[in-house]
Amino acid sequence: MVKMFCLLVIFFSFAHSTYLEEQKWPKGETFLTFLEKNSLPSSIYYTLDKEEQELAAEIVAGVKYHKLKGEDNQLEQVLIPIGEELQMHLYKNGDKFVMEIIPVIFQEENLSLSVDIQNSPYVDILKATNNYTLANEFVQSFRDGVNFRNLQKGDKLVLFYKQRVRLGKQYGSLKIDVSMIETAHKKNYIFFFKESYYDQSGKELERLLLGTPLTYTRISSEFTSKRWHPILQKYRAHLGIDYAAGIGTQVKSAGDGKITFVGIKGGYGNTIMVNHTSGYTTLYAHLNNFARNTISGKNVKKGELIGYVGNTGLSSGPHLHFGLYRNETAINPSSVIKIEKNGLSGKDMKDFQAYTQSLKQKVEIALKSTIEPKKEENFNLTHTLEKPYM
Ligand SMILES: [Zn+2]
Structure with missing residues (x-):
């Protein structure tokens, strides 16, 4: 496999004296090896508390991070995202480098898109917006909604979506409030409602249903993507659920x-x-040991034994840290681990109908007007090669 190791380095001239460099976090890089490579003291890592060291293990290969360099090419600051809400900030305090965890600043934009199908929804969305996240999210949301093969040239597609913007660019995951495909004079809708996709009758679309990965005594720590710890005076995050077990x-x-x-x-x-x-990806951490035959590349079934609870790494007692990621973004596992529902009813159904009614009206208006799509920057072939979804 060709690895795109040619780093996508973009230089922004901030001022004459300093400049910002954007790089991609290489595969296999850990926070410790990063410190070493950049001649930063490893004590930065070893003086972090347990929760922070766990977060350091959350840096995703391929994530874009920023280095601020001075006149003499000296590293002055580094910003490394952890999840979508927080980032590590390395900076000089006197002559010493220190690390703090700070929130990522971003805005949320409400956008819409209306296109006539020419190739496939994926390609047409991409052509109109240069937005891979949007094209992928659409395909995933509509997975069981419509058979894309039956689409005809000229069929209509309308989307209303929310995305985050950071430093002028699309950032992180994205939510499609409503997608509509009109084919053979029939409008097919998918709505995002209460953390899940639904069709217009209020039926939740089939998606990954996960089981609890062990029999546990109690949950010792819940998922949180960002919280302010008033005593420590620090931002914290816990990108998984901790299940205490022997x-x-x-x-x-x-x-x-x-x-x-x-x-x-x-x-x-x-x-x-x-x-x-x-x-979706799941992560099982602090294991004592792995089950026999648990090797990379092996297919496993739901409920298949893969390992044993332990206390390895930075752990204050035997427990399983269970993480869940969607398109490499940590999400709350409890949003997916749940008992199968029998569709919406009662107040939920009423809320759903009111909510979808207003979105349908928006779609109708969009169909009758021309919406100038928002084009994302930095469309390039490298990116296409790295995203094998079509
Ligand atoms: Zn944990």
């Missing part, structure tokens, strides 16, 4: 999938990662 308790794959990582992952200790459908 050492050696069996850990099972939460869903069908393929093992993509088995090994030590920084503060997470012995870790397994499993890829599932629809862009």
Whole structure:
């Protein structure tokens, strides 16, 4: 496989004396190796508390981070995103480098798109907006909604979506409030409602249903993407659920999938990662040991034994740290682990109908008018090669 290691480096001239460099976090890089490479003291890592060291293990390969350099090419500051809400900020305090965790500043934009189908929804959305996140999200949301093969040239597609913008560019995950495809004079809708996609009758679309990966005694820490700790006076995040359980308790794959990582992952200790459908990945950390035959590349079934609860890495007691990612963004596992519902009813159904009624009206207006799509910058071939979705 060709690895696109030619870093996409963009230089912004800020002032005469300093400049900002954007780079991609290389595969296999850990926070420690990063410090080493940049001649920064490893004490930055070792003086972090447990929760911060866990977060350091959350840096995703391929994520864009920024370096601020001085006149003499000296590193002055580094900003590394962790999840979507927080970032590590490395900076000089006197003559010493220190790290703090700070929020990422972004805005939210409400956007819409209306196109006539020429090729496929994916290609047409991409052509109109240069927005891969949007094109992928659309395909994932409409997965079971309409058979794309039956679409005709000239069929209509309308989207209303919310996206985050940071430093003038599309940032992080994105939500499609409503997608509509009109084919054979029939309008097919998908709505995003209460953290899930629904069709117009209020039926939740089939999606990944995960099981709890172990029998546990209690949840010792819930998921949080950003919180301010008033005593420590620090921002914190916990990008998973901690399940307290005895050492050696069996850990099972939460869903069908393929093992993509088995090994030590920084503060997470012995870790397994499993890829599932629809862009979901699960992570199992602090394991005591791996089950026999748990190797990278192996297909696993939901409920299949993969490892055993332990206390490895930075862990204050035996527990399983269970993480869930969608398109590499950490999300709350409890939003996916739930008992299958029998569709919406009662007040939920009423809310759904009121909510979707107003969105349908917006779609009708969009169909009758011309919307200038918002084009994202930095459209390039490199990116196309890295995103094998079509
Ligand atoms: Zn944890």
